[in-house]
Amino acid sequence: MSTEMITLExxxxxxxEIFRFNPEDPSSEPHHQTFELDxxxxxxxxxxxxxxxxxxxxxxxxxxxxxSAICGSCGMLVNGRPRLACNTLTRDLGETIRLEPLPVFKLxxxxxxxxxxxxxxxxxxxxxxxxxxxxxxxxxxxxxMDADLAQAIYEGERxxxxxxxxxxxxxxxxxxxxxxxxxxxxxxxFMRDPRDARSEDxxxxxxxxxxxxxxxxxxxxxHDVCPKELPLLEQYAYLRRKMLGAAREEERT
Ligand code: SF4
Ligand code: SF4
Ligand code: FES
Numbered sequence: 607m608s609t610e611m612i613t614l615e616x617x618x619x620x621x622x623e624i625f626r627f628n629p630e631d632p633s634s635e636p637h638h639q640t641f642e643l644d645x646x647x648x649x650x651x652x653x654x655x656x657x658x659x660x661x662x663x664x665x666x667x668x669x670x671x672x673x674s675a676i677c678g679s680c681g682m683l684v685n686g687r688p689r690l691a692c693n694t695l696t697r698d699l700g701e702t703i704r705l706e707p708l709p710v711f712k713l714x715x716x717x718x719x720x721x722x723x724x725x726x727x728x729x730x731x732x733x734x735x736x737x738x739x740x741x742x743x744x745x746x747x748x749x750x751m752d753a754d755l756a757q758a759i760y761e762g763e764r765x766x767x768x769x770x771x772x773x774x775x776x777x778x779x780x781x782x783x784x785x786x787x788x789x790x791x792x793x794x795x796f797m798r799d800p801r802d803a804r805s806e807d808x809x810x811x812x813x814x815x816x817x818x819x820x821x822x823x824x825x826x827x828x829h830d831v832c833p834k835e836l837p838l839l840e841q842y843a844y845l846r847r848k849m850l851g852a853a854r855e856e857e858r859t
Pocket of ligand 1: 774775776777778786787821822823824825826827828829
């Protein structure tokens with residue numbers, strides 16, 4: 607029999623400082639509440655929050671659906687930085703973890719925010735859909751698309767609308783009409799699409815002001831926090847090139 611000793615590490619005792627506030631309750635005051643938990647291997651913030659809710663306080667509000675960085679529901683500030691709770695491991699954080707709701711979006715309660723209303727408003731502001739060149743023909747042959755172009759469009763489609771880039775953007779925090787990185791990404795996605803009927807001049811009208819591409823100051827806070835690592839830098843460069851081209855064209859005419 608082996609005489610080798612098996613040593614088990616004592617789990618860390620994690621301390622969660624969680625923002626609490628219920629805007630629907632007139633007696634509720636914004637504050638941070640502390641909860642403690644023993645860390646488990648591969649514990650994510652999503653698992654930790656569920657344990658706190660199940661074992662310590664069933665009134666704690668936070669959102670999740672997919673648990674795999676797909677639905678975009680669980681964005682929150684983790685030690686001041688926008689992140690997804692479901693793909694953030696506690697082992698990558700210190701023993702004290704401060705959790706707060708994403709700014710910019712309407713607070714529902716505690717860590718839960720309404721990103722849906724903001725994203726719907728942004729989509730309406732930028733016309734985030736295909737404007738067809740001709741009525742849809744169910745029996746027509748499929749239109750072919752260049753593979754590189756299809757890939758570039760797909761990259762824009764990967765956005766899960768988590769809101770991390772909006773919460774991490776200084777401009778979006780002070781200008782509620784700024785479409786933010788998610789909005790600029792969506793515009794670039796539809797501008798590239800050859801099935802869309804809008805001309806560069808049409809797009810110029812939509813995005814060439816301080817609420818669109820020229821409102822962005824380019825410090826790339828959004829790029830650093832996007833959990834899907836979207837090519838936001840490339841999207842801005844594309845939009846700026848297009849918009850400057852359209853502006854020069856307008857000057858010439
Ligand atoms: S580059 Fe800066 S200003 Fe522009 S969308 Fe990103 S975070 Fe906002
Ligand atoms: S661009 Fe990235 S950070 Fe912004 S909403 Fe989409 S997935 Fe989230
Ligand atoms: S629970 Fe869906 S992205 Fe985190």
